[in-house]
Amino acid sequence: AKDGGRGRYHFYSQDLHADAEARSAMEEDLRDALAKGELEMFYQPIVAVETQRITGFEALMRWHHPVKGWISPHRFIETAEDTGMIQQLGEWALRQACEQLASWPGDILMAVNVSPLQFANPNLPSIVANAIGHAGIAPSQLELEITETVFLQDSAGTEAMFAALKKLGVRMALDDFGTGYSSLGYLKKAPFDKIKIDKSFVRGITEAGSRNAAIIASITSLAQSLGMETTAEGVETMDELDLVRKHGCSHVQGYIYERPMDVRQADARIAAGLEA
């Protein structure tokens, strides 16, 4: 048993070593990815329930690694945050998305994800203002998606940052609502334009006895009374679509309509008309 224990320990420590190596290899690759043009923005349509039209797109980052192929942001955003590279990647994503939007019809919105680390950067408002100015879009066409995590930090700084961004005229969306530390207090302090209901609530909404339907209904009625829109994320089936509509979500984003697409596909989708 002693030997087995040692053996396991040895095996485990080798594993840790391999993990650390893989992590630093990813760090190094990611450092070069931007310069080598391996990063690309994809765009996923967001559909208004009432009009059945595409009203905007969410910009989603993709990494095309020369050897490993497509790498999901679930895997590399964390590395980018751990190393601080997220500041640079985030600014690049914002500029890309704004420039792309400038070539599309003026009534389309562009939603861009902003990491809590970017939100903690005092330069964020000027970075956003520059991206808007450089692209020549209206600030009200840009929506910044932030998660509940930002409200864990120093609240005076958080409120000041939120106010500074709103002052630029951009829209603010609360992303992944319900997955974090959901205190409703910050909805009072931070007047979001939109709440994005996480796909974990949408999944299973159709099951008998599911509480998700009741949760979604109460989020949408709260949002409505506060004058906020709601987007149901990750809607994949017709049944899910029917239910999120019935429970009052104003917008839907999910594979049921469209997957995230590259620029060429997005251009073609827009040229074909915005009917969902």
Ligand code: C2E
């Ligand atoms: P998110 O902000 O919650 O983005 C929505 C995710 O749901 C996207 O995953 C999208 O492809 C996926 N999705 C959309 N519809 C469906 C559906 O019907 N079913 C399922 N199963 N999934 C659906 P993606 O593109 O892999 O991005 C993952 C996460 O990575 C994002 O989650 C976001 O947190 C982060 N991320 C992506 N791009 C950026 C970026 O430019 N900056 C930052 N800071 N984070 C980003």
Ligand code: CA
């Ligand atoms: Ca998002």
Ligand code: CA
């Ligand atoms: Ca989300």
Ligand code: CA
């Ligand atoms: Ca998410």
